[in-house]
Amino acid sequence: MGEKTGIGWTHHTFNPWMGCNKVSEECEFCYIGQNIRRQGKEPFKGPFATKDWNKPRNWNRKAERDGVRRRVFTCSLSDFFHRRADKLRPKVWEIIRECRSLDWLILTKRPELIADRLPPDWGGGYPNVWLGVTVGVTSSMSRVPLLKGIPAKVRFISAEPLLERLDFRPHLDGSVHWIITGCEQAKKGKRRLMDMDWVRDIHQQCQEAGVAHFFKQRYIDNKGRPVKDGLLDGVVRQEFPDVEQLA
Numbered sequence: 001m002g003e004k005t006g007i008g009w010t011h012h013t014f015n016p017w018m019g020c021n022k023v024s025e026e027c028e029f030c031y032i033g034q035n036i037r038r039q040g041k042e043p044f045k046g047p048f049a050t051k052d053w054n055k056p057r058n059w060n061r062k063a064e065r066d067g068v069r070r071r072v073f074t075c076s077l078s079d080f081f082h083r084r085a086d087k088l089r090p091k092v093w094e095i096i097r098e099c100r101s102l103d104w105l106i107l108t109k110r111p112e113l114i115a116d117r118l119p120p121d122w123g124g125g126y127p128n129v130w131l132g133v134t135v136g137v138t139s140s141m142s143r144v145p146l147l148k149g150i151p152a153k154v155r156f157i158s159a160e161p162l163l164e165r166l167d168f169r170p171h172l173d174g175s176v177h178w179i180i181t182g183c184e185q186a187k188k189g190k191r192r193l194m195d196m197d198w199v200r201d202i203h204q205q206c207q208e209a210g211v212a213h214f215f216k217q218r219y220i221d222n223k224g225r226p227v228k229d230g231l232l233d234g235v236v237r238q239e240f241p242d243v244e245q246l247a
């Protein structure tokens, strides 16, 4: 929940609330448990509001001073569109609207709940919000058309944990701008291993469709912790969408 993050594609992580419940196969080894239990809460209840709400304004001031944009991963310990966060969410939309030097990356496994939970002035999408869905298995692919039905400046897919070979081609028609890939982070013996050929295949799909690909993490020989250098066959594949071009 702090300012620093180990997630390569974001500068900050903001958790206005924490706590969730599992909705699909990708959730099996969800990492929120340890983090939340340390704070004396039961992770798969809630969500519970945190005390982090002033952090984005500080990050925004710094980004303005430095003349740079900063990415904020929103809700790494919950799901932004969780039904039980409905009362808290409008206040976060206010912060998002106010902090214009921050790009807010909102990743959900509940895209069916997005449309009814957007702010009234959403229009064609806030210019500083990127909306994404997790698809690590084919059975979650139905999340992509739901995402595509929502107006947004940037749409993205997180194929992490990548648990099987996935074919995104039918969806890559210019309305999805970015795909993240990565292995599952879980204990050895439990983790479901990712085949590098699945990553190569997605990279190829992205290249063919002109979609940015960010390869986040992999295990080397199923040992230790995931390596986050983005190397795929000796080349770093950690691209971001060209947001200027999408403007």
Ligand code: SF4
Pocket (backbone or CB within 6 Å): 020, 021, 022, 023, 024, 026, 027, 030, 031, 032, 076, 077, 078, 079, 109
């Ligand atoms: S939706 Fe995300 S935070 Fe919620 S249980 Fe699944 S993996 Fe964990």
